[in-house]
Amino acid sequence: MSSPKIVNGPGGYILQDVPHLIDYLPDLPTYQNPLKDNPAYSVVKQYFVDTEDTVPEKIIVHKDGPRGIHFRRAGPRQKVYFESDEVHACIVTCGGLCPGLNTVIREIVSSLSHMYGVKRILGIDGGYRGFYAKNTIPLTSKVVNDIHKRGGTILGTSRGGHDTKKIVDSIQERGINQVYIIGGDGTQRGASKIFEEIRKRGLKVAVVGIPKTIDNDIPVIDRSFGFDTAVEEAQRAINAAHVEAESNENGIGFVKLMGRHSGFIAMYATLASRDVDCCLIPESPFYLEGEGGLFEYIEKRLKEHGHMVIVLAEGAGQEMMTKSMESTTLEDASGNKVLKDVGLWLSQSIKDHFKKIKMVMNLKYIDPTYMIRAIPSNAADNVYCTLLAQSAVHGAMAGYTGYTSGLVHGRQTYIPFYRITEKQNSVVITDRMWARLLSSTNQLSFLGPKNISEQKKETHETPSPDSEICNGVVHIPPVTKEITK
Ligand SMILES: Nc1ncnc2c1ncn2[C@@H]1O[C@H](COP(=O)(O)OP(=O)(O)OP(=O)(O)O)[C@@H](O)[C@H]1O
Ligand SMILES: O=P(O)(O)OC[C@H]1O[C@](O)(CO)[C@@H](O)[C@@H]1O
Numbered sequence: 001m002s003s004p005k006i007v008n009g010p011g012g013y014i015l016q017d018v019p020h021l022i023d024y025l026p027d028l029p030t031y032q033n034p035l036k037d038n039p040a041y042s043v044v045k046q047y048f049v050d051t052e053d054t055v056p057e058k059i060i061v062h063k064d065g066p067r068g069i070h071f072r073r074a075g076p077r078q079k080v081y082f083e084s085d086e087v088h089a090c091i092v093t094c095g096g097l098c099p100g101l102n103t104v105i106r107e108i109v110s111s112l113s114h115m116y117g118v119k120r121i122l123g124i125d126g127g128y129r130g131f132y133a134k135n136t137i138p139l140t141s142k143v144v145n146d147i148h149k150r151g152g153t154i155l156g157t158s159r160g161g162h163d164t165k166k167i168v169d170s171i172q173e174r175g176i177n178q179v180y181i182i183g184g185d186g187t188q189r190g191a192s193k194i195f196e197e198i199r200k201r202g203l204k205v206a207v208v209g210i211p212k213t214i215d216n217d218i219p220v221i222d223r224s225f226g227f228d229t230a231v232e233e234a235q236r237a238i239n240a241a242h243v244e245a246e247s248n249e250n251g252i253g254f255v256k257l258m259g260r261h262s263g264f265i266a267m268y269a270t271l272a273s274r275d276v277d278c279c280l281i282p283e284s285p286f287y288l289e290g291e292g293g294l295f296e297y298i299e300k301r302l303k304e305h306g307h308m309v310i311v312l313a314e315g316a317g318q319e320m321m322t323k324s325m326e327s328t329t330l331e332d333a334s335g336n337k338v339l340k341d342v343g344l345w346l347s348q349s350i351k352d353h354f355k356k357i358k359m360v361m362n363l364k365y366i367d368p369t370y371m372i373r374a375i376p377s378n379a380a381d382n383v384y385c386t387l388l389a390q391s392a393v394h395g396a397m398a399g400y401t402g403y404t405s406g407l408v409h410g411r412q413t414y415i416p417f418y419r420i421t422e423k424q425n426s427v428v429i430t431d432r433m434w435a436r437l438l439s440s441t442n443q444l445s446f447l448g449p450k451n452i453s454e455q456k457k458e459t460h461e462t463p464s465p466d467s468e469i470c471n472g473v474v475h476i477p478p479v480t481k482e483i484t485k
């Protein structure tokens with residue numbers, strides 16, 4: 001692994017910089033950025049980003065506190081390290097779907113063609129393995145013109161199949177010199193390995209990651225593109241659950257949403273809806289029976305209101321499920337643990353409980369999990385995708401490499417891969433945002449004081465001042481390599 005580029009400045013200023021091609025190819029020539037003559041840019045007062053501009057990771061600071069960690073600000077630079085004719089770019093999408101993938105593809109192609117006059121852009125078919133196992137797809141502005149109106153990815157995606165050597169061989173053989181890799185935490189780990197191999201071989205190839213995660217589990221960045229769309233789409237399921245619940249005697253509308261280790265979609269969908277009485281996420285343990293348990297809370301709510309809505313993230317309550325429901329495949333092709341269907345299990349457990357206590361109850365279970373991610377991105381996400389793609393392209397043209405292009409406190413930045421891959425982002429239940437949710441739903445926390453003090457120890461002893469914005473980061477145990485029985 002190449003060592004991190006850290007620049008220290010006065011007042012505790014730290015720049016966690018990203019690699020540059022000249023770190024290992026010092027004699028590369030530079031060229032004037034063609035944007036200088038672009039009519040869209042020539043009217044902008046200061047259209048090139050000052051190379052000294054950086055963006056702070058934490059925006060809330062104390063008077064006497066250090067200035068803290070910063071990232072390089074994204075945007076076009078005066079000098080570029082590629083001539084337009086020289087660029088041969090490729091784009092690949094990996095991991096699960098997310099609204100906005102096609103918009104990012106479209107905007108990378110548009111930025112390269114319209115801003116930098118690039119003519120050779122390839123799509124890699126079907127994720128990482130497409131580099132060595134499939135044909136490529138030529139991409140032009142015409143080909144991608146309408147794709148942002150469709151869900152999914154026109155390039156196809158996959159899990160597994162990352163073979164660093166074969167991928168870099170393919171890049172080298174095809175003469176590709178800019179690689180745009182769109183995907184989640186696993187994908188960014190793969191991108192980092194590709195960068196290291198390219199650097200080792202001394203190739204003039206910029207490797208750029210574009211973060212995508214419906215679960216919002218990538219750290220540092222404000223949120224992933226597509227997250228907003230997914231939360232919005234989840235409202236339709238919650239509304240339906242509410243209508244069903246209201247119209248039945250002791251009705252329970254029960255909605256399962258995505259979120260393997262991180263309950264962000266469930267949390268934001270709950271906060272947005274206002275119809276949810278109980279939100280269950282992986283980060284907040286709960287129990288069913290007895291005083292302070294879920295069953296008691298449901299009974300109470302039904303007696304008070306006659307109906308209720310429960311939103312459950314798929315990773316919640318996994319540890320409680322019986323061995324009898326154990327799935328036969330315990331991990332996917334990428335090594336991610338395959339979760340058991342907690343929605344079916346919990347809704348059945350609730351039904352059994354009410355049967356046992358002889359109380360009438362009508363539960364309607366809605367599972368819209370894939371529906372919220374297989375749709376085109378909304379207007380806000382489309383704008384986000386556009387700016388993200390433009391920033392990614394500006395960085396590669398300027399010779400930066402080995403970075404993820406991401407939004408930090410509303411600013412486009414270049415983040416070194418190691419900051420993206422070292423941890424997963426999770427809801428921190430001792431932070432303000434979860435407390436806001438609890439006050440909004442008025443649900444119990446289902447936590448004893450022991451659980452709360454354990455969470456505090458696991459995360460930050462002292463909550464970060466701006467933690468409610470990006471929620472915080474916790475260490476997730478590495479994916480367990482269980483043997484399939
Ligand atoms: N540690 C790793 N090193 C190299 N490649 C990896 C690593 N982890 C995952 N990958 C590769 O990245 C790709 C996507 O990984 P994964 O299936 O975990 O999805 P993801 O990018 O995390 O997206 P999401 O989880 O949001 O759907 C796969 O092709 C996988 O082989
Ligand atoms: O697409 P697959 O392989 O079914 O995986 C589904 C998983 O992908 C995600 O959408 C993103 O990791 C999870 O929320 C979900 O558990």
Ligand SMILES: [Mg+2]
Nearest residue numbers: 095184185186
């Ligand atoms: Mg992932």
